[in-house]
Structure formats: C-alpha cells, structure tokens
Amino acid sequence: MKRTGAAPAGHTALLQAAREEFAERGYDGTSIRQIAQRAGMSLSVLYHYYPGKTELLQAIVDEAMDAYFGACEAALDEAGEDPVRRLAALVTATIRFRAAYPSKGSLIQGEEHAFNDEFLSHYRKRAAVGTRMFSDVVEAGLASGVFRTPYPEDARRAVIAMCNAVGEWYDPRGALSVDEIAQRYVALALTVLECRPAARTRALRAS
Amino acid sequence: MKRTGAAPAGHTALLQAAREEFAERGYDGTSIRQIAQRAGMSLSVLYHYYPGKTELLQAIVDEAMDAYFGACEAALDEAGEDPVRRLAALVTATIRFRAAYPSKGSLIQGEEHAFNDEFLSHYRKRAAVGTRMFSDVVEAGLASGVFRTPYPEDARRAVIAMCNAVGEWYDPRGALSVDEIAQRYVALALTVLECRPAARTRALRAS
Amino acid sequence: MKRTGAAPAGHTALLQAAREEFAERGYDGTSIRQIAQRAGMSLSVLYHYYPGKTELLQAIVDEAMDAYFGACEAALDEAGEDPVRRLAALVTATIRFRAAYPSKGSLIQGEEHAFNDEFLSHYRKRAAVGTRMFSDVVEAGLASGVFRTPYPEDARRAVIAMCNAVGEWYDPRGALSVDEIAQRYVALALTVLECRPAARTRALRAS
Amino acid sequence: MKRTGAAPAGHTALLQAAREEFAERGYDGTSIRQIAQRAGMSLSVLYHYYPGKTELLQAIVDEAMDAYFGACEAALDEAGEDPVRRLAALVTATIRFRAAYPSKGSLIQGEEHAFNDEFLSHYRKRAAVGTRMFSDVVEAGLASGVFRTPYPEDARRAVIAMCNAVGEWYDPRGALSVDEIAQRYVALALTVLECRPAARTRALRAS
C-alpha cells in the first residue's frame, strides 16, 4: 500500500471521502457536495481533481481492484504451487480486503448500473480475472486430487460468496481478529471443496 | 402467481414495475417517473396508489419478505423434525426465492440506507427471524450430532451467503433448473456443516 | 343565528370547516383536501356542495358580511337617531363580530388577492357600505355638535381599526366578557371622536 | 436608506422582490418562481442566495423588524424623557414604517402560520419588545399624570392598531405627506390616551 507520496495530497482524501459516502448512501444516493464536504474541500477543488462523479466512482473501484488483485497475486506468489496453500492465500486476501474496506464501498458491488459501457466492460474483465484466479486454483486442486467436490463451479462461487459476505458484518471491535477470521474461512473453504484431510492439515498448519 | 383478486389492479402492476426498476438501477437511481412509465400509468396515478417512493420500496421489501418467510415456514413444516431435511428445506426455499426475484430487487440487499428508522427496525426484526431459522436448524443438527462443523456461526453465514449469491448469476435460460441448482446447494450446504455421511445420504435421497 | 334548517346540512359543516382552515393557514395555505377532511366528507361530496375553492371562500366572506352588516343594521335600528348611541351600536356590533369569528377567518382580511375581479368589486362595494355606516354616524355627530374631532376621516379609520384588532387577541377564556370589552371600546371610540362629556355620559349610561 | 454595501448585491434585489410578491399574494400564494422572475434571476441563483422560501420570508421579517425597532429606538432617544414626546416619537416611527413598507409585506402580519416554531418564538419575542415600548411610555405618562385614560391596555392596543392600519390605505400620491399623517395620528393617539391639554399643546408644537 505504498500509494501515498505519489498522489497529490487531496486526491487520497477525496477518494477516502467518496468511498465512505458511497458506502453509506450508495452512488446515486450521494451528492458530490456531500463528498466535497466530507473531504473538507470546495466543489471547485473537487472538480479540479476529478472531472466528474463517475470518474470518482471509477477511480475508487479501480483502486480497490488494484489493491485486491495485487494482494491476491502477492499471496499466490508466496504460496508456491500447492493448491491448498494457494486457496488459503486467496481466501485470506479476500477476507482481509473485505475487512479493510467498508461493506459495499469497495468493489461497489451492486453499483454496476452506474458504470458506463466502457468502464463496465473494463470492470467485468478485471472481475473475470479474479474469478479465474479462484477457478484455476480449484481446478489445480481437483487435478491433483486434493479437492474432490463434485460441483467445482458452484463450490467456487460459494467460497467467493462467503468470503465477500464478511464485509457485511465484520466489525474491527469484534472478538476475532481479521486473521483469525481468515483462518476459519480457509477451513470452511477447504471443507466446501472437500479437501483431503491430509492436505488440509498440512495447509492449516502452514498458515 | 397471479396474486390479483385482492389488490386493486394497479397496485400489483406498480409493485412489479418498481421491483424491476429498483433492481436495475437501485432505489436512488430510479425516478418515480421511470416506475410510472414502466407501469404504464401517469405520475398522479402512481401517487394515487402509493403515497411516495419510500412506501413503494417498503411495500416491495415487505412483500418479498412475506413470500420468502412464508415459503420457508411451509417448507420447514413439510420437512418434519430431521435437521438435515429442515436444512434442505431452507436452502431450497432460499434458492427458489433468489431465482424468482431479480438480483437485488427482492430483499433489496444493500438499500437499507433508503429505509427510514421505523422501517429499518421492522426490517431488521424480520431479517433476524430469518437468521434464526437457520441458526435453529444448525443448532439442532449439532445437538443431535448430524452436523459437526466447529464453526456453526460462520458456517451458517456461509450457507446463507452462498444461497443468496445465486440471485446474482441465475439465468432462467441456463442449463440447470432451479430445483437442480437447489439440490446442488443442499449438498454444498451439508458439506459446509460437515454433515454425517449417513444422514446426508438419507436427506439427499428424500428430496 | 337561525341560519340552520335552511341550509342542506353539509353546507354549514363545510363552511365551518373551511372557515377554520382558512383562518389557521390562510386561503392559499389550505388545501381543499384538508377542508374536506375537517368537514368529515369526501372530496367528491365537497364538490357537490361547492364548485370550487374560490366559491367556498366567497361563500364564507359573504356569509360573514351578511352576519356583520345584518347585526350593524339591527343595532342601528334599535339605537334610534342619537349619533352617540348609533356609534355605540356600531362599535358593539363590530366587537361582537370580531370576537365571534376567529382572527382573520371572518372578512378574511388580507386575502383579497385570492378574489377574482368580479367578487373583488362586489366585496369592495359591500365593504364601502360598512365604511359608510361609520362615516354617516361620525358626520351626523359632527353636524349635531356632539363629536368634535378635527380629523373625522382619520378618527373613523382609527375606530374601525381598533375594533377590528380585537379579533387578534380576544380569547373567550379571558377575564372580560365580550360585552365588557365592547363597553370599553365604545368609551375609547367616543374619546377618539372627542365626544362632548354630556352626550357621552348619556350614551354610556344607556347601553 | 441605501443599505447596500454590505449585502452581496443579489441579496437585496431578492429581498425586495420577495417583499413585493409576498405583499401582493401572501406567502403561500407566491411561488419562488415568481420571486425569482421579479428579481430578474433564475431559480438556481435564488437558491444560491437563500436556502429556501422560508428563509426568504424570515429574512424579510427580520429585516423589517430591524428597521422598525431601530427607528423606534432612535426616535425615543431623540425624544428625551417626556412621555408625550416619547409617545409622539413611537407613533411617528410607526406611521413612517407602515408608509415605507407596502401593506402587509413588512411585519408580514397574518403570515405567522408560515413561520416554523423556532422563528415563531423569535418573532414573538421581538414583537413583545415592540409592545413593551408602547406600554412603557403609556405607563410613564399615567404615572406622571399627563395621560389619564382609564383603560391603558386597550388604549395602547388602539393606538398601535390605528397606526398599523395606515399601511392599508396609505398612498404616496395622496394629498397628505407621511409626516402630515403622522402629526394627525400623534394628535389622535394623545386623544386616545386622554392626554392633558397643556402637555398636548407642548408636544404638538414641538414636533
């Protein structure tokens, strides 16, 4: 997250403000005046940073995807070749991401209607890459025989859905830390994929 | 599903139109003009039926919850006492519900910010009842030893999340029917809960 | 006030409701729905009694003027020829009228802008008659030497203004009865007109 | 009375336009479109200056009260201690005020129903101060024996009412100047208060 330093100061404050407002009221429910106010700047200044509301949304979504996919790739790199460890890496990265960004303010799930056509296809392309990361790991695990789920597609969807849902209830003041939650979800995900006990034990010990 | 007969004609057409528009563009992204237009009536007529946009949203959400919880209760009644069959009943009802109502137009997930305080607490109360239905079944299964998940709370959340996610990709023209999808998700849910093989076989045969 | 019996039941309830609403919120601030509701009838019924909002206003104003001018004429008749007694009659009638009708709901002072041209001239004509009643009495008093004000026109306006103002503060639960107030205002009015002490004593004793 | 210099240009034009429209049609009878049009600006610009219709009304009323009470205080200061001269000061200030501001557009008599609770109490508080100014003078005059009215409270109301009524008929093109009218009303007011002839003569000569 070494993004700071490069960005022209106001940029990040603006993105942060927009992220929060969008998260609280949704894209359409938020006025750029509210964003400017929360960012502590005038409307005119806001327009100097971004040409419009849409671009603000897109910047947020893109930034979130950068952060998420970057984390995923880094985690995969570190995980090596073992499908179980790779799966654990993805789950952990997803949980951390959902915990870090408020509820729906991140990938702005459900705000796709606010995207214009160009950005929508860009977004879908990147989202597909994300899906692919999971699919690849699941397929690798099936190929090597450590995963045995009869419904790989649905199992992959289930894993992603349950990880994403963490963003809806996670509270930093809760009893469990993010990483403790991540551990549990790794276990649950392996269960969903019907991971062989031996491989599972190895992975859970490792992380 | 022609619920007509009770409702004064335009009411249902209006709800249907609003459901579709809200699903496509979100609550704030939808203008009541668009709703009226889709329902084929003038703005004034819309206001003749409903006192405002909020009430329209609330009516939709309430109706959806009525349908969902009604289906759940009926399914539970029919399932008898066996926790496995009860779990299967809830999963099936949820999948069917998510398939029947377009994406986010049903329980209007993520539009809570548009609820006023009164309705929000009403909504949360009902939602808690839904959560409870799942919790009760999970607990009963754990008590009787057929479920063995070490994380009942998270497993329950995972099951609900994966069922809800069906609404995001389900396409009636797809290869699998709703009930086939439901069968798969019952299997996945039982896997998540670490259901004993014997009980599982029994349940999957039964449905 | 034997007006009842003739009017078709709903009529008077309607006028009463309209009078109250207009008094509370002004003509433009009142919707005919509010009037219908206060009168306990449906919109359609209201429109059966009166063709529109304007006519309702005009009916109220006319009825109020009927009541007021009727009372004035009766009082003048009873007063005989003495200017002092005639003045006392007018003042008393005016005070009683202002006390009987809520604040501005009576002659709807200040709602002339809501009158159409035809009614406006009709209203002005009647109002002029009212003014004339006072003027005549003042002039008679001057002619006979009992009134000695050097500014008859302004004195007349002052008397009328102070009587009308009673409607703005009169409270039936107050310490003084309407007639006690009227007595005081007769005294004040005679003072304004610089009535000769002898004539004054006679008049104040008489009433 | 060119108050300009402080206010940002459009503000005063707006207030003037609103004052005139409100005076002609009443608060509820006036649309902000009409105000904007009379002020020669667009709706949006109007909203740039004032956040809403209510605030416009309140600004007008407050400004009018500032002007009136300011004039009263200045006049009282100049009048010295003599109750007769003080009374004359108040009457003159009131007449001038009523003549300067169109009919009911000033203290917006009779538009209290359009005030919100907060402003209503603020308004009533200031209005009470105005009442008090008159009461104090009347009481002082009674104490010193120059006023002899047996009904001080009603006399005070009468004086205020007759002065206020000037705004309903005053026409700058009339035969009498504002100050000539004021002189007459001072005389009438002193008559109402039953001022001692000696003191009266002195006061009428002085002004």
Added chain:
DNA sequence: TATGAATGAGAATTCATTCAT
C-alpha cells in the same frame, strides 16, 4: 346524490456541472 380513480399542471428543491475571474 355519491364515489374513488384519474389527470396534468405546477409546487419547492437538489443535482451535476460550467464559467468568469
């Protein structure tokens, strides 16, 4: 008489955005 549905114009207000400086 009576009714509830329907109508279309107009209400106040907010929006994202641009412009002149």
Added chain:
DNA sequence: TATGAATGAATTCTCATTCAT
C-alpha cells in the same frame, strides 16, 4: 491552481379539478 457565482434539467410530491360509474 483556486473560487464562488451561475445554470438548467431533473427530482419528489401536491394541487384543484374532472370523469366514469
């Protein structure tokens, strides 16, 4: 860069009134 004024379209909602039955 930065600013506050300006813009005009769109927003939700209310209005007085009429219509079909």
